[in-house]
Amino acid sequence: MASDNSTDDILKGVKKGNPLLRNHTKNFKPQQSFEFSNSNDHKTLKTKFKNQKKSIKISTETKTQLDILKEIESMKFDYEIIQLLLDSYVNELNPEERSIYETMLKFRSQK
Numbered sequence: 001m002a003s004d005n006s007t008d009d010i011l012k013g014v015k016k017g018n019p020l021l022r023n024h025t026k027n028f029k030p031q032q033s034f035e036f037s038n039s040n041d042h043k044t045l046k047t048k049f050k051n052q053k054k055s056i057k058i059s060t061e062t063k064t065q066l067d068i069l070k071e072i073e074s075m076k077f078d079y080e081i082i083q084l085l086l087d088s089y090v091n092e093l094n095p096e097e098r099s100i101y102e103t104m105l106k107f108r109s110q111k
Contacts, residue, residue: 058066070081090101 066078066081069085070076070078073081073084075081075084090098093101
């Protein structure tokens, strides 16, 4: 019975005119006990975009040069001009270097 009177014991010191306690009844008994968990059960889901998988850091000067090339080539995105530069570079490789490049590209694409 001591647990039944615990609410009454707490309320003894409270003024009877308190509007928050007018319709107060004894505490209910929970069906399940609460267990506090320190682990973070909620995991945030990250949306991954195919065209935004990686980021690279470049100097301000290089960024300016990319912007100028984008403007000359009428391109909107950085990845477009980077791809153009890569294609241009690969086209200038000799056959042996190009073969090495393509082999390494295939190998890394499989990861």
